[in-house]
Amino acid sequence: DFMKQSQGMLLLYTMKNPSFPEYVFSSESGIMCLDFHNNHPSLVAVGFYDGNVAVYNLKKATSQPSYKSGAKSGKHTEPVWQVKWQKDDLDNNLNFFSVSSDGRIVSWTLVKNELVHTDVIKLAVEGTTMQEPEGLQLQILGSGTSFDFHKKIDYLFLVGTEEGKIYKCSKCYSSQFLDVFEAHHMAVDSVSWNPYHLKVFISCSSDWTVKIWDHTIKTPMFVYDLRSAVGDVAWAPYSSTVFAAVTANGK
Template identity: 35%
Template sequence: MGNDKYVVRPMQTFSGAPKNKQIQTDNIGVVEEGTTATIWDIFDSFCVQNETPESEKADYLETTVNTSKGQEKIGEKSSSSSTTVSTGCTISSMSEMEMSGNSLNVESDSQLIMSSESFQHSLLVMERSIVANTFQPKLAAYRQLPIPEDPDSTVKPGIKVQSEEGEESSLSPTLERLWAFTCELSRGRNITSMAWNKENLDLLAVGYGDWDSRTEKPSLICCWSLKNPMWPERVFYCQSCVTSLDFSSNNPNQLGVGMYDGTVAIYNVQSRNNVTCIANSRECSNKHLHPVWQVNWTKKETTLSGMDRGEALVAVAADGRITKWLFSGNSLDCIDLMKLKKSQHFKKNTVETDVIISPMTPGLCVDFHPTDSSIYLTGTCEGLIQKCSIFNSQNFLDTYKKHFCPVNHVEWSPFSSDVFLSCSSDWTIQLWKQDLFTPVLSVTSSQRAVLAVRWSPNSSTVFAAINGRQVEIWDLTLSIRHPTIVHHAAAGVRLTSLLFVKGNDCVLVGDSEGQVTVYQLKNLSVGEGKQVDRLNDIIHSAVSW
């Protein structure tokens, strides 16, 4: 006071912002424990205290007091009559139980984390990201996208010097291998059938099995996704060998399955639990007793108002019956659409024998008309192609006679509803027009049975065929006598299944080693003009010739 420089001024000190510090510790386990003190325990403890020197007695008393306080803090019940001996036992047992409890908690926590849905989903996303990064150039070629350059590649883009022969060979049509759907689970298993999902074009169902093998390996159905070509998204084990697959259009999660023992089943590929088979025909009294060679989802007949009633699963089997399967509770029930009777009448032998000849001929394939779901084609072991209607179960509409061996596959053209293809074990592929009873075009390339033939969904004049040893790509605009591309299988490998990819120039080939190889059609350009007109022009020229 009294100083001229003194000024009264208030000040305020601000405290710093509070900080949250997180630490990780083991959980403190709380265990309740009780003990019983008898008169002899009290007497023995009293004797021990009297025999103990004063310094050790003080240490004992201090330990007893600290232990009792600690037990009160963790909520345990301790009696005032507890002795130092019993207290020592309590401390040792508590430490052991806490250690064991912590280890059990750690193990249980890790198991809960590994089995949680969020952790499994995170692993799935991470796995797909790594696989997509690995297969990025191949997937880009599959999607017909520009292939990005690899920044880690040591090859610099320079001037490529090629000979004239090399240039000509690089421009010729060929099959370029992109990748193969295979894993340890499917390796060495014979592929019997393949089917694309009609809603999700990135989902492929593959059936594995071998009815000719003497080893009883369980049959598999694997659902592969383009997001992970190294491991299937779903794996289903079947009791019998899978012979045919087909996805539903109305219910894309339902997969129709035909088996070698005559069973027809429907699987739910969306389910993750063990209950994946929605229904099967094992309990049906009218089930097939012979192999079901093909299943096909077809639309039911429409009502008078024009509304669609849904879909039905149609199966053709070796017992000569074509059946339509419908849900009946938790099982499947069927009605016969057609019974394939033999066309030749065998005369009865004068000598009596015990051999009973069946009046039915086995059916091998079936395909429904692309615009009229009531009309379908079926191929038989007699080499005949029968045109049938679901409204007439007694008589055939038409019969196409040219093959003299079993008709292995028949398929309508996706561009022209009057044209269909057939292949047979007589080494030939026949091109038919619906109103003509003789084939428009007959092609053959090798002296082997043709197992399957498929139309290209992108070009009306392109189709593919396999005969066990090679896959053939035919382009009728280039040649009607020789295949445009011939790709041979590796030594000891047999090609068994074939499927085109809708929307791009790729074809899938399944073999006897459990590999589904994806090939890209290189230098096979689609001609100008409308697809239907191009196919009709070839047919007219073939008929006039």
Template identity: 30%
Template sequence: MFTDEALDVVGADSSWRKSHQLTKETKGCQTTPLRTSEVEAQASHASENGTQTDPPANLGQHLWDHGEKGDPPRLKEFLHQVEHMVIKELVNNCKSHAFDGYDVNWSDQDETVSCVHRLQHPDAQSRGLQVTSVSWSCTGSVIACAFGRTDNGDWSTERSCVCTWNLDRSSFNPKKSDLVVDVPCPVMCLCFHPTRPSLIAGGLYSGEVMVWDTSRTQDPVLAQTGMSPDTHREPVCQVHWVPGTRKVELDVLSAGSGGRVLQWSVDITESKLVLGTGYALVRQQVPLMSTLSKVKGGNMVGITSLALSLWDLDSFLVGSEGGMVLKCSFSSQTVAAVPPHGESVTLRAPAQFSFSPQSGPVHSLHCSPFHRNLFLSVGTDGMAHLHSLLQPEPLLSLRVSESYVFAVRWSPTRPLVFAAATGQGLVQIFDLERQSLRPAATIDQNIGGQQVNCLEFNQQTHLLAVGNSDGTVNIWQLSAELTTQGPKEVAQLEQLASEVLD
């Protein structure tokens, strides 16, 4: 019924495709064309140059040839003539000792003494307080200043303060101290602990002794004596840190104008100073010289200054209101001839030797850090006296001022240099190496002629702190000439001490 049938293919050309192929356009990618280029390395221009040591060719034949043909005329003859003379002088120079120990210093010496800081506490200045004492910390970066009065002869209850400045701090401000410790009465003396930079010992006008810890900003009082029978009954003129009964701790040694030297141990748990040993200078127990046999006065020797020796830990020196300088011993067992006043310890008489007296109060003493027997004393006579512990008379006396001299200190780096503070507002620096009676440098404080009360050398840097009666502290930068030790300086100091003794 159904069968396959093959039919012829019938085709028809598309008019649409043909027309579309005629009208279509070729489009490219619509991105920005990339531009490429090739550039060589931009290295700087290099060149090669030879050294300028080669002599010209014609000159080398005459000067650089060591043969006989290269010698200038008569040169060999001249060398033969002076050969014997030159060798003789060279031999003499080898045997000469003219320059033994001489060190050449090729660097330029700064001979100026400049004031780098002027420290002020506005509140103390507004109340007319004076700087009575200054002390450097063991690190050499912190300076502590005590404010009080040296011109008040009556009992004073005026409040005072202790201020500290850290000179290395980035926020250092000379007119604003880092720490202010309020004190109920004038502070007469200060001393930083030799190994713990936060501890300061101080003596008050009331006779009390205190220890402050500057790391405790809320309550810096670490220990104090309070008012008791053991306490000084007169103003404290000097405080020092000394080896205590316990080897790991230091005690506080204080001296007062009432003639007593007291040694205190620090009891941190009780916040108090405990009296361990006491000494009393009684006039009839002092080994007086013949010139002092007619000296009149009270029973007690009024102490004005005290100094410790770095060489002999058993000895200390005291200066008195009557001009006496006494050598004393910590190990003395002689009982002091004073009636008891309720002290917790028995007072001992420490005086062992008396030096030639001065004409007025001895304001300051200082032992040499470079010689075990030498010390300096100054006072109202305007002189600086160089003493030896081995003889009563001074080895040398230098005129410092026409006024009083209130403080003297040996340089910690120059064995022959010391500084003295005067009542005319000047600081005189003497150099005994110059063999001159005139000061090597004079520092004018520019304080209107008011007195300089205290000064201290910095052990770490070349700085000198000077406390003034106008309530300011000047920090002076000393020159290398005044701080750099010479090769024979210690030997010269030894010679100075031995020549007069012979």
């Protein structure tokens, strides 16, 4: 229930002792997603159910995050479904992206002791600009559920939505999409570029399917029906043709 936030937790384990966490961080809102920084393994970015994002530093002996967004500093108005660290910006600042049901993709930069936000793109649903009686134009936003950044083309990224569409976006254009795929009938739960084949990406959905795409073609190359909602997919790190998926019925 979005109005009744309960406690969230971030637990970190070592392989030596998987039965009890080494680190425990409590939060006022549930934690929906996390991402470790590749070059700074002590930094973890997290996204909360209440729309905030934060960065925890495991080297600091505090239970509070080192950085956290707030109502004044651009927090999302809906749950954050995914966060991902990016390459350092031109001023060598650490930064990460977040995606939320509120339709905003936001870039967060760690500057001194605060998070500075920039809206990278807003997912407008085509043909849904409502004309209000007072002449105001209301745009209905699509709900972002997942995203992934291209491994080699730095500006290119994909966004999956609750409506089943996948948008191909550029970090350089905030007002339009490069392409839209009518990918699934229900929410896109995960989307991921292939680490070896630079044109290929995979998507999975609550509509029971996993689909493999060439981003230059509007229809999927492969469709797998797994007979249950597919919560996540991941490419194998060692092979361009192997992927894993996990379904709602526990397989």
